Amino acid sequence: MSAATAPPFINLKGVGITLGGNPVLRGINASIPRSRITALLGLNGAGKSTLLKILIGEISCRGKVIFRCGHDHTRPAPKHVGYVPQRLRVEANLPLTVRDLFGLALGRRPLFFGARRDEARHLRMLAEVRAPANLLDRWVETLSGGELQRVMLALALDPHPELLLLDEPASGIDFLDKLRYYDDIAAINARDGTTVVLVSHELELVRRHAHHVIALSGGTVAFEGPPSGLPESAELGRLFGR
Numbered sequence: 073m074s075a076a077t078a079p080p081f082i083n084l085k086g087v088g089i090t091l092g093g094n095p096v097l098r099g100i101n102a103s104i105p106r107s108r109i110t111a112l113l114g115l116n117g118a119g120k121s122t123l124l125k126i127l128i129g130e131i132s133c134r135g136k137v138i139f140r141c142g143h144d145h146t147r148p149a150p151k152h153v154g155y156v157p158q159r160l161r162v163e164a165n166l167p168l169t170v171r172d173l174f175g176l177a178l179g180r181r182p183l184f185f186g187a188r189r190d191e192a193r194h195l196r197m198l199a200e201v202r203a204p205a206n207l208l209d210r211w212v213e214t215l216s217g218g219e220l221q222r223v224m225l226a227l228a229l230d231p232h233p234e235l236l237l238l239d240e241p242a243s244g245i246d247f248l249d250k251l252r253y254y255d256d257i258a259a260i261n262a263r264d265g266t267t268v269v270l271v272s273h274e275l276e277l278v279r280r281h282a283h284h285v286i287a288l289s290g291g292t293v294a295f296e297g298p299p300s301g302l303p304e305s306a307e308l309g310r311l312f313g314r
Contacts, residue, residue: 079140081106081235081267082127086135088291089122096122098291099135104284106140107265109258111278111299114288120271121158123288124237127269128155141234154228154236158243158271160212160220170194170215170223171208177227197226202256218249225253229260236260238270242277250274254281275302 080103087100097119104110112120125131129149141147168176174194195205203222207215215223221241228236238257242250254274258281261268272278278285279299287295287302295302 078106080104081140083138083140084135085138087123087126087137088134089126089131091122096291097126097133097288100288100291100293102286102293102296104267104269104286106267107261108283109261109268109270109281110284110286111282112269112271112286112288113273113275113278114294118288119291120288121239124155124239124269124271127235127237128153150234152231152233152235154233154266156221156224156228156236156238156241158239160224168212169209170212173212173223174208174227178230193230197230198223200229201226202252217244218246218253221245221253225256232264233266236266236268238268240271240273242272242274250277257281 082104084100084102084104087097088095089097100119100123112123114120122131126133126137139147139149141150171191171194174197175190178190178193191208194208198205198207201222203219203226207219207223210219212220212223225238225241228238236257241257242253245253254277257268257270260266270282279302282299285295285297285299285302286293
């Protein structure tokens with residue numbers, strides 16, 4: 073089946089969660105289409121990042137999250153989920169290079185044993201996201217926002233994920249880097265058919281690249297549909313303000 077006619081990759085049915093006594097999500101019903109880019113929109117505090125954490129299984133919720141994965145759409149969870157958080161917290165005094173970070177995330181051996189054996193793999197990972205090879209020996213704390221996001225994307229894409237989740241991936245990087253970053257995400261989706269869910273405040277970039285939009289407001293779905301429907305949505309002003 074084509075992506076357009078295949079069952080949704082994920083169905084959300086009555087998904088709700090209360091954190092610290094406050095209802096963050098209130099009975100979310102929505103679908104995330106297979107092999108498409110879905111953008112989660114909404115003001116800060118609307119529950120977008122919380123929904124991503126539910127999808128990766130970091131927190132539990134009420135209701136149902138139904139995955140239809142693989143070619144037969146029967147597996148209960150994706151074979152591999154790539155996740156790029158909003159920011160990577162690294163201790164300022166921790167001497168960690170990008171090579172070390174890759175080794176920690178991917179290796180089963182201690183860092184001091186065989187780290188150079190994985191160099192070809194690490195270089196392929198950087199090339200996949202159009203990041204220069206010399207980043208491998210850079211200290212993580214010295215990377216620019218755009219460099220760090222590409223390093224995190226390289227990690228999320230290894231091994232090839234069925235589902236790629238991005239929490240405001242262009243936050244803190246300059247405009248041209250944002251354009252290139254979103255273009256690369258679109259290229260990965262088109263080439264590999266990876267289902268992408270991204271949290272974004274970049275409305276014009278969402279209109280340009282996303283196939284599907286879920287807009288949250290007050291913990292509920294205020295809009296769901298193609299980006300072309302957003303300008304006509306009566307909820308748009310309430311979602312994003314004047």
